[in-house]
Amino acid sequence: MSVRAIVLAAGKGTRMKSARPKVLHELCGRPMLWHVLRALRDAQVDDVTVVTNADVAQHVAAVAERAGHASVRAVLQEPQLGTGHAVQIALAELDVRAGTILVLNGDMPLVDADLIRRALEGRAGALALVTARMPLPSSFGRIVREGDRVSRIVEARDASDDELELDEMNAGLYAYDETKLRAAASELTNDNAQSEYYLTDTIAHFVKAGDHVAPIVADDFRSVLGVNDRVELAAASALLNRRLCERHMRAGVTIADPATTYLEPDIELAPDVTILPNTTIGRHSRIGAHSEIGPNSRLANARIGEHVVISDSVVLDTTIGDFALVGPYAHLRHGNEIGTGARIGNFVEIKASTLAPGAKAAHLAYIGDATIGERSNIGAGTITANYDGKNKHRTKIGKDVRIGSNTTLVAPVEIGDDALTGAGTVVLRDVPAGERAVGNPARLLPRRLVR
């Protein structure tokens, strides 16, 4: 059976008080709209139409692709005359079919595939209407029942005091019979407090026509929370983050403090990883078994091996081999390959560099655009002077090299295997293998004079 979905994402989101459209505000490193599209993908709903405004339209394709959809249709709603109007606009763009059409609010980032499947499976007659019991007060639309049957939805702004006491809410997730939706949508009016065409008025229409509306009560109201302002954004972020942490903890990851651990959706954490407080792990990071990350660390696109320890550090777009030690206070900026058992210590910044297995930079160094061979040691205070004001140049250091404290390596420059530089040396020219360079500018010393 073909299922199509319409995501409503054209609202102005005025309550966010933001230049950025509401559905592009981020939770756990992804736009709100991404979360809704990902839930649809997880529920195997691939035919998706997003109703957008002019500000959102240009971002829809990229967000959808990131969420795993090959393509989605974007339909412009200008001006925005309400959720019912948004659905009318979408239906006008879609060829007429018989079947189920899902409609979801784009501002419900906590929705998950299970609830979407329940709505699809629960449709009987015109509509499966997802509802949730929620603590009051609430700005959600209230479900008005007569006996067991749903008779209508009243928006909080249109509700009487008695109706505001009702604690069953409209989630903003609907599975409609398409033919019946088309008929109901064409008859909506905007006779209400906001002078908008409310999608929710379709329910009273069905009831009047004698059609069945099947309520599906969500098990947990938190999965349908809407985000209308930044307070709700923070609350939803915290819930999503908690859900991500719990999934990893159940899969064998120790998270010392989920409240201060911030995870993004597409990361991989192996069993027996430990995450210490105040740590963020994002983008497509992968962390191998028995590694310990944190406290106070931020990782993005980090590919970390097994038995690695990273503390109080920032690691971006970097690969780190097994048994490496990083931090405290290291900054691995981007494009680094750190070998097995390497050691990156305090106040070391590394960019676009390769450190072979066993290489060490234990204190206070800047290593940029460099290649460092196996077991070589970079002394405290060493700088690769890689930038001449116009271009970046590479520094190449061989195996078993000892770079003395406070060496300045003026790139492009090459230090051969087993070579050594003395403390404070400024290296302007290549140092051949096995040689000892000292001074400013560096000169080569007879080997016997050097320890």
Ligand code: UD1
């Ligand atoms: C809506 C429901 C309410 C429900 C709540 C759940 C209606 C009339 N009310 O209220 O019953 O409890 O969601 O969160 O549907 N949008 C458009 N075009 C528009 C207006 C809105 O695409 O012209 C989109 C918005 O971007 C948003 C969604 O529809 O993603 C819901 O709109 P919003 O204004 O947030 O409705 P609520 O007041 O939250």
Ligand code: MG
């Ligand atoms: Mg809303």
